[in-house]
Amino acid sequence: KAGVTFNLTPSDPSTFILMGIPGLEAAHIWISILFSTSYIISLLGNFIVLFVQTLHKPMYLLVCLLALTDISMSTSIIPKALCIFWFNLKGITVVGCLTQMFFLHAASVMHSAVLVTMAFDRYVAICNPLRYATILTNARIAKLGLLGLIRAVLFILPMPLLLSRQPFCANRIIPHMYCEHIAVAKMPCGDTTVNRTYGLVIAFVVIWLDLMLIALSYGLIIRDILRVSSKVVHQKALNTCTSHICVMLMSYTPCLFSYLTQRFGQGIAPHLHIILASFYFLVPRMLNPIIYGVKTKELHEKVGKYMCRR
Numbered sequence: 001k002a003g004v005t006f007n008l009t010p011s012d013p014s015t016f017i018l019m020g021i022p023g024l025e026a027a028h029i030w031i032s033i034l035f036s037t038s039y040i041i042s043l044l045g046n047f048i049v050l051f052v053q054t055l056h057k058p059m060y061l062l063v064c065l066l067a068l069t070d071i072s073m074s075t076s077i078i079p080k081a082l083c084i085f086w087f088n089l090k091g092i093t094v095v096g097c098l099t100q101m102f103f104l105h106a107a108s109v110m111h112s113a114v115l116v117t118m119a120f121d122r123y124v125a126i127c128n129p130l131r132y133a134t135i136l137t138n139a140r141i142a143k144l145g146l147l148g149l150i151r152a153v154l155f156i157l158p159m160p161l162l163l164s165r166q167p168f169c170a171n172r173i174i175p176h177m178y179c180e181h182i183a184v185a186k187m188p189c190g191d192t193t194v195n196r197t198y199g200l201v202i203a204f205v206v207i208w209l210d211l212m213l214i215a216l217s218y219g220l221i222i223r224d225i226l227r228v229s230s231k232v233v234h235q236k237a238l239n240t241c242t243s244h245i246c247v248m249l250m251s252y253t254p255c256l257f258s259y260l261t262q263r264f265g266q267g268i269a270p271h272l273h274i275i276l277a278s279f280y281f282l283v284p285r286m287l288n289p290i291i292y293g294v295k296t297k298e299l300h301e302k303v304g305k306y307m308c309r310r
Contacts, residue, residue: 015091015172016187020084022175023271032085038282039078045289046071058136059121063292065114065145066247070285072107076100077178077281084177094168097179098160105181106156108255109202112210113148115251117141118244119217126237127224155202162195163188175270180277203259211252246291247284254280 020028046067080100083089092100124135159181166188176183185195218241225237258276261268 014093016094016097016179016184017090017173018080018084018092018177018179019090019173019175020081020177021271021274023269028085032082035078035085035278035282036082038286039074039082042070042074042282042285042289045286049289049292058138058141059118059125061138061141061145062114062118062121066111066118066288066292069107069111069114070288072103073111073281074285076104076107081177092179094164097174097184098164101163101179101181101184102156102160104178105159106152109152109155109206110148111251112206113151114145115244115248116210116213117144117148119214119248122241122244123217123221126221126240155206158198159195159202162198166190166192166195176274177278207252207256207259214248243291247288250284250287251280254284 021031024031049067050064077100080092121136124132128135163184167190168187169189172187174183174187181199182196185192185199188195221237221241225234228234254276258273258280261273261276
């Protein structure tokens with residue numbers, strides 16, 4: 001009975017088949033070790049950040065939001081990918097596929113919004129330190145977080161809704177290990193111009209708009225720092241921004257590279273596309289809590305005290 005349930009064929013009208021990483025099927029077990037190890041480290045690190053977080057300051061609330069988005073992004077794809085690698089459970093219902101797509105991309109958009117808010121937080125901390133407590137209250141951070149969540153839902157929800165109205169072809173094999181929008185948008189038999197255009201516009205708006213806002217924040221920070229000749233002030237400002245810069249580079253660099261290769265790198269092997277995309281969902285999620293745990297003094301001390309008590 002289990003075999004009938006899980007060995008779904010592409011002709012099943014309610015099922016897609018996720019192939020994992022085409023071309024590297026023989027290495028699926030070895031790849032799964034890397035994936036599972038990274039996922040465990042990511043969960044452990046991010047949950048530690050959440051559990052020891054008793055510092056109710058704006059920056060630490062943002063670190064918690066970052067941890068929640070990291071957990072959501074990795075959890076939306078890794079468990080299903082491991083089922084493919086370990087048990088050859090490649091079937092996923094159309095509803096399940098579209099649901100995975102929504103949570104995956106919504107968490108990604110929310111993650112970008114948190115990074116923008118962190119850049120604004122760093123700007124206020126460096127350029128208006130005396131007004132920091134009045135500008136960035138916990139209530140305001142909560143409102144910015146809610147605004148980021150609403151933006152993510154409104155931007156991403158049309159993607160699965162538009163695809164759900166399309167007739168899907170007989171060939172339901174997705175050469176990927178998770179339901180990514182670009183891969184799924186190739187499946188319908190009808191005209192998918194609207195779907196693809198919408199995905200392109202949303203990616204452009206989210207990535208480039210958020211990067212412009214972050215660049216604006218750091219441009220204002222650099223302008224104010226250059227007005228002061230003190231090396232101590234320069235070093236303090238650099239230390240204040242180091243964690244955010246590292247997390248930002250780790251998040252946006254592989255994201256941009258993966259997006260550009262998927263859209264314009266037709267000559268690149270499919271398994272390289274998937275590996276690049278997986279790098280974005282694995283490595284930054286694993287390293288973000290480590291970076292903030294090491295670079296943020298108060299959080300580092302809290303983790304140390306928590307571990308000592310245990």
